[in-house]
Amino acid sequence: MEVYDTIIIGAGVAGACSAYFLRREGERVLVLERHQIASGGSGAAGAFVSPKIGKGSPLQSLTNEAFEFAKDFYLAYFGDYYHQTGVIRIPKDADDAEKFDDYQTSISNRYKIHSLSQLKEMNINTLFESFFFSDAGVCDAKPLCEALLDGVDFKSIEVKQISYCDGFWRAEGFYAKNIILATGYENTLADVSYMGVSGLWGTRGDFRSNLSLNVSLHQSMSISANINGVIKLGATHEKEIKKSTLCDDNKALLLQQKALALVDTSDMQLLKSYCGMRAGSRDYFPLVGKVINVAYMLENFPTLATGAKPPLHYRDGLYICNGFGGRGFVFGPLMGYQLARLIVHGEMVDSAINPDRLFYKWCRHKKER
Numbered sequence: 254m255e256v257y258d259t260i261i262i263g264a265g266v267a268g269a270c271s272a273y274f275l276r277r278e279g280e281r282v283l284v285l286e287r288h289q290i291a292s293g294g295s296g297a298a299g300a301f302v303s304p305k306i307g308k309g310s311p312l313q314s315l316t317n318e319a320f321e322f323a324k325d326f327y328l329a330y331f332g333d334y335y336h337q338t339g340v341i342r343i344p345k346d347a348d349d350a351e352k353f354d355d356y357q358t359s360i361s362n363r364y365k366i367h368s369l370s371q372l373k374e375m376n377i378n379t380l381f382e383s384f385f386f387s388d389a390g391v392c393d394a395k396p397l398c399e400a401l402l403d404g405v406d407f408k409s410i411e412v413k414q415i416s417y418c419d420g421f422w423r424a425e426g427f428y429a430k431n432i433i434l435a436t437g438y439e440n441t442l443a444d445v446s447y448m449g450v451s452g453l454w455g456t457r458g459d460f461r462s463n464l465s466l467n468v469s470l471h472q473s474m475s476i477s478a479n480i481n482g483v484i485k486l487g488a489t490h491e492k493e494i495k496k497s498t499l500c501d502d503n504k505a506l507l508l509q510q511k512a513l514a515l516v517d518t519s520d521m522q523l524l525k526s527y528c529g530m531r532a533g534s535r536d537y538f539p540l541v542g543k544v545i546n547v548a549y550m551l552e553n554f555p556t557l558a559t560g561a562k563p564p565l566h567y568r569d570g571l572y573i574c575n576g577f578g579g580r581g582f583v584f585g586p587l588m589g590y591q592l593a594r595l596i597v598h599g600e601m602v603d604s605a606i607n608p609d610r611l612f613y614k615w616c617r618h619k620k621e622r
């Protein structure tokens with residue numbers, strides 16, 4: 254019987270980062286993935302890595318801490334897959350541009366303001382001054398996940414069921430002390446309904462182009478710099494799609510039309526379109542930590558429904574790494590690091606990412622659902 258320290262289910266950026274940091278802690282790790290590495294949302298991602306702008310919310314602080322961690326991590330260990338092109342954040346319209354003035358006080362990451370003439374020189378059409386984050390950039394999504402998993406045991410198997418007996422988890426004939434659920438928007442292997450994971454579909458198109466564009470852009474869609482003759486266009490706004498489906502080149506061509514408002518897209522030739530679901534949590538923060546034993550809690554504490562907050566009971570050795578929303582490549586490294594520290598050293602994760610935060614409220618509102 255082959256016994257691992259941890260089995261990770263799902264080989265997107267969440268599973269790959271968790272595996273990387275656990276292995277760095279000396280753990281024996283097995284990754285089980287039903288398709289190939291980065292075949293879910295992670296493979297579709299434009300994989301832009303940039304700070305979040307706004308008026309200074311807790312989510313903004315966490316995102317920007319994760320951004321600094323990710324950027325340093327990629328540069329130090331995975332520089333071949335991180336293109337530090339810089340990212341320009343362009344206001345959507347005049348109202349948005351006014352907000353950008355307020356945002357300046359709450360940006361802790363390094364930035365500059367690019368004037369209209371600077372933007373014009375860079376072949377970018379806009380009526381508004383914009384933020385320029387020079388440390389930001391773009392990852393090669395799939396090769397990066399493959400590199401994170403280099404040397405980790407990997408099997409292409411769909412996990413249909415997991416079970417726990419005598420201190421060990423079993424998944425498709427493999428055994429481990431711990432399991433990490435890193436399955437993206439689909440969560441059928443354990444009851445994690447209190448976390449409210451849901452998916453949002455998106456498309457990315459990779460286009461061959463000779464356009465001189467040395468910087469990446471983000472407005473209501475993302476446009477990468479021209480890297481070796483390829484420009485990536487991406488967005489995740491397709492609410493009508495509820496389940497994984499085939500990619501539609503027309504969606505990528507629509508992104509090309511939309512990009513025309515910002516850059517000259519006339520020579521762009523679609524090479525390939527990618528599509529996928531990105532998984533977000535109910536409150537938009539990541540979900541990283543232990544999984545509560547929901548059945549035990551509901552059975553033993555009926556007063557949960559009326560606001561009681563009894564101590565939480567967890568499922569032994571069961572963890573989750575999920576809910577990265579549209580920022581999988583920003584959150585991945587810091588979340589994988591914190592999860593590995595929790596599993597190996599028992600260090601608590603940041604309370605903002607601990608899924609416990611959602612449980613009591615979910616119990617109170619369970620009947621309404």
Ligand SMILES: Cc1cc2nc3c(=O)[nH]c(=O)nc-3n(C[C@H](O)[C@H](O)[C@H](O)COP(=O)(O)OP(=O)(O)OC[C@H]3O[C@@H](n4cnc5c(N)ncnc54)[C@H](O)[C@@H]3O)c2cc1C
Binds near residue numbers: 288295
């Ligand atoms: C079009 C698009 C553009 C994006 N752009 C960006 C961006 O620019 N920057 C950024 O940071 N993020 C971006 N994202 C978001 C990013 O892709 C997600 O945050 C990221 O994919 C989350 O990774 P994950 O590992 O949680 O999930 P996923 O990548 O979806 O991985 C989950 C994996 O689990 C596997 N799996 C599920 N169930 C099972 C099972 N039972 N057995 C075995 N395997 C299973 C799936 O096959 C899948 O490979 C984008 C997403 C999309 C779709």
